[in-house]
Amino acid sequence: MSEETSSRKLDHIRLTVERDVESRETTLLEYVRIVHNPLPEVDLEDVSLEKEFCGAKLGAPLMITGMTGGHPSTANINRVLGEVAESLRIAVGVGSQRAGIEDPGVEYTFRVMREAAPTAFVVANLGLPQLAKSYSLREARRAVEMISADALAIHLNVGQELYQAEGDREFSALSKILDIAESLGVPVIVKETGAGLSREAVRLLYRLGIRCFDVSGLGGTSWIKVEAARAGSPDYRPPGELADRWGNPTALAIIETRDAAPSSYIVGSGGVRTGLDAAKAIALGADIAGMARPVLQAVMRGGREAALRFLKNIIYNIKTIILMTGGRRPEDLWRAPITLWGRLRWEAEQRGIDVDSYLLRGRLARLLGVKN
Ligand SMILES: Cc1cc2nc3c(=O)[nH]c(=O)nc-3n(C[C@H](O)[C@H](O)[C@H](O)COP(=O)(O)O)c2cc1C
Numbered sequence: 001m002s003e004e005t006s007s008r009k010l011d012h013i014r015l016t017v018e019r020d021v022e023s024r025e026t027t028l029l030e031y032v033r034i035v036h037n038p039l040p041e042v043d044l045e046d047v048s049l050e051k052e053f054c055g056a057k058l059g060a061p062l063m064i065t066g067m068t069g070g071h072p073s074t075a076n077i078n079r080v081l082g083e084v085a086e087s088l089r090i091a092v093g094v095g096s097q098r099a100g101i102e103d104p105g106v107e108y109t110f111r112v113m114r115e116a117a118p119t120a121f122v123v124a125n126l127g128l129p130q131l132a133k134s135y136s137l138r139e140a141r142r143a144v145e146m147i148s149a150d151a152l153a154i155h156l157n158v159g160q161e162l163y164q165a166e167g168d169r170e171f172s173a174l175s176k177i178l179d180i181a182e183s184l185g186v187p188v189i190v191k192e193t194g195a196g197l198s199r200e201a202v203r204l205l206y207r208l209g210i211r212c213f214d215v216s217g218l219g220g221t222s223w224i225k226v227e228a229a230r231a232g233s234p235d236y237r238p239p240g241e242l243a244d245r246w247g248n249p250t251a252l253a254i255i256e257t258r259d260a261a262p263s264s265y266i267v268g269s270g271g272v273r274t275g276l277d278a279a280k281a282i283a284l285g286a287d288i289a290g291m292a293r294p295v296l297q298a299v300m301r302g303g304r305e306a307a308l309r310f311l312k313n314i315i316y317n318i319k320t321i322i323l324m325t326g327g328r329r330p331e332d333l334w335r336a337p338i339t340l341w342g343r344l345r346w347e348a349e350q351r352g353i354d355v356d357s358y359l360l361r362g363r364l365a366r367l368l369g370v371k372n
Pocket residue numbers: 012013016065066067068094095096125153154155191192193194216219220221269270271272290291292293294296
């Protein structure tokens with residue numbers, strides 16, 4: 001079983017790097033404009049990207065979200081991701097630690113990240129299907145201890161499992177998630193994996209005490225598409241249009257999450273590809289932006305140097321955007337005037353969000369101290 005899990009990890013890396021596995025549907029971030037301030041009265045040296053996130057201080061509002069570990073050849077990727085996160089003081093996650101829990105022989109492929117990133121915010125990772133089946137607080141503690149993690153991400157990946165030929169079919173794990181969040185001792189981040197959190201799910205989780213979310217919306221890596229590309233057997237039932245179109249677009253998922261969980265920490269991710277995307281995700285209400293596939297591609301292309309160059313550029317873009325709105329800190333993007341139109345506005349309204357009041361107050365909820 002664990003060999004199967006770890007070789008699947010290799011397939012995932014190869015496919016996500018080499019093939020077009022992004023959804024045709026977009027993030028809807030193209031329906032957002034951050035208004036340019038031609039008279040900012042701020043110097044570049046006045047802009048600080050430092051950001052408090054889940055009790056830690058990041059050097060920039062950015063996370064490399066969980067991807068890998070479990071197969072010997074993933075150790076080097078996790079080491080490089082750790083080095084990059086340490087040097088930029090950004091958050092970073094390992095991929096699902098199921099392989100490490102089932103086979104202590106591959107634990108090191110996860111631990112290398114912490115060794116390379118002794119002071120960074122490092123996030124452990126387990127999946128909903130494992131909780132639904134058998135995992136509980138014990139495995140969650142092991143995942144955290146394995147890498148001395150600062151938080152545990154629990155990923156929701158129902159679509160991926162349903163279209164993975166050998167995938168899981170059991171998904172009831174809410175009480176386990178809550179148990180773990182209550183007793184683990186580090187924050188639990190509930191994350192999607194590219195199909196986006198929804199207002200209803202976040203509202204439920206928030207009411208029950210979850211305070212950290214990674215929206216991982218539609219518009220970037222599609223896990224239904226990745227699994228469809230892996231499947232070869234004649235009795236596999238392909239996802240068809242679902243591969244490109246199923247999910248809650250990232251821009252909408254951020255608005256819905258902040259609206260449903262006003263004082264939570266939110267990672268805006270899923271199809272974030274540029275500094276402008278990242279700044280828009282934050283301006284819409286996320287605390288920090290998250291990225292997976294493009295960082296992996298940079299690592300595979302040119303190792304640590306390429307990943308550093310890519311992320312430094314994104315960080316510089318975010319910094320210049322903050323300045324060009326007249327701001328000095330990432331949180332100032334929550335106050336920056338933005339416009340929002342077309343399908344994004346229309347869908348947000350249909351989802352019961354008063355867009356104008358959200359833009360004025362809702363996205364600033366953390367700054368305004370809204371607690372409900
Ligand atoms: C190669 C690869 C492996 C991934 N494995 C995991 C995983 O094990 N656990 C998890 O929570 N998310 C996993 N993800 C999902 C990402 O964390 C992220 O939510 C998703 O890819 C959307 O972001 P993107 O469009 O920037 O890639 C993986 C992503 C990639 C590209």
